[in-house]
Amino acid sequence: MAIIETRNLTYTYPGAAWPAIKDVSIKIEKGEFALITGPSGCGKTTLCRCFNGLIPHFYQGELQGEIMVAGLRVQEHPIYEMATHVGLVFQNPENQLFALSVEKDVAFGLENLGTPREEIRKRVDWALELTGIYELRERTPTELSGGQQQRVAIASVLAMQPEVIVLDEPTSFLDPLGAKKIFEVIYELNRKLGITVVLVEHRLDLTAKYADHIIIMDDGKVVLDGEPHEILNSDQARLIGVGIPKATRLYQILRTDEVKLGGKVPLSSEEMAEKIREALKHL
Ligand SMILES: Nc1ncnc2c1ncn2[C@@H]1O[C@H](COP(=O)(O)OP(=O)(O)OP(=O)(O)O)[C@@H](O)[C@H]1O
Ligand SMILES: [Mg+2]
Structure with a gap:
């Protein structure tokens, strides 16, 4: 079942001369780890804003087409309602942290929904444990490192127990x-909780190995969409200038009649090392 589906989605920011995303039709299945990538300015952030209703409820402008998330037509449901289904984590954690303590920050969304105190306590502790920052719960978010702050931002989203998290x-x-x-x-x-993940990222060296699905955008459009090994090994991906994993490039260069590198194309150094070990056996 698709948990996110867009059909011919086109959106233009107020006053902009042309659309930021054009005719985007994608499906992300429940439980998937989906990666969205593409050159700067291609519309990745704009697409994420459609998933939780920031577009069209906060950003006006002109929206055409359909967005369905968790069975809801996003156009018809307010941001606070969408937030219980989709959690959005941004680039800069500082912009989403404001409370005096980590646990207050993580509890904020639930307090706004009027969740009972006991339930808030339980969920906040659970989210802090999962993200490995339980011991930081009484600290002030602004004095934490960037990595710790980003964990707080993720914990804040998790506490809402959304079906999808978009990062x-x-x-x-x-x-x-x-x-x-x-x-x-x-x-x-x-993997453990089955939360659907949509990750926008250009560092494919670090992330491609986690993905079940990759969507590559260019100039507001989806240009490649499918299984990561297939997509990242394609000539088109190289031509768009997407940061193909180094292991994948090395595989493409080494693979000859003499060097037999069988099976799937590697997406990480670990997968490449395994291939070389196998090839050595047959030399
Ligand atoms: N709030 C906004 N108002 C007007 N135009 C915007 C706004 N945000 C983005 N845009 C424009 O929309 C287009 C797509 O931008 P977007 O931020 O979605 O790209 P991106 O792929 O996320 O880029 P990056 O990799 O740099 O984060 C760009 O032309 C950008 O200038
Ligand atoms: Mg962006």
Whole structure:
């Protein structure tokens, strides 16, 4: 079952001369880990804003086509209602943290919904445990590191127990190690809890291996959509200038009659190392 489906979605910001996204028709299945990527300005953030109703409820402008999320037609349901189904985590965690303590921040969304105190306590503790920041619960968010702040932002979204979590370049202010840790947390949420994940990311070296589905956008349009191994090994992906994983490039260069690299194309250094070990056996 598709948990997110758009049909011929076209959106133009107020006063803009042309649409930011054009004729986007995609389906994301329940439980999937979907990756959205593409060059800067291609419309990734704009598409995410459609998933939780920021477009059209907060950003006016002109919207055509359909967006269905968790069985709801987004155009007809207010942002606060959509927020119980879709959690959005942005690039810059500072912009979403404001309370005096981590646990108050994580509780904020639930308090707004009028959730009973006991239930809030339970859910906040659960979200803090899952994201590995329980021991930071009494700290002030602004004095935490970027990686810790991003975990708080993820915990705040998780506390709402949404079916889908959408993360828009959540690690662009983190170093590769900090980024890796965040991606591991996200992957666990997907595998263990079955939460559908939509991750916008250009660092495919770090993330392609987690994805079941990849959508590549260019100039407001979806240009490639499908299974990651297939899509990332295609000539089109290389031509658009998407950051193909280094392991995938190395595989394409090495694969000859002499070097037999069988099976699926690798998307990470671990997968490439495994292939080389196999190839060595046959040389
Ligand atoms: N609030 C806004 N008002 C007007 N135009 C906007 C607004 N936000 C984005 N745009 C425009 O919409 C287009 C798509 O931008 P968007 O931010 O969705 O791209 P993106 O793929 O997320 O880029 P990046 O990789 O840099 O984050 C761009 O031309 C951008 O200038
Ligand atoms: Mg963006």
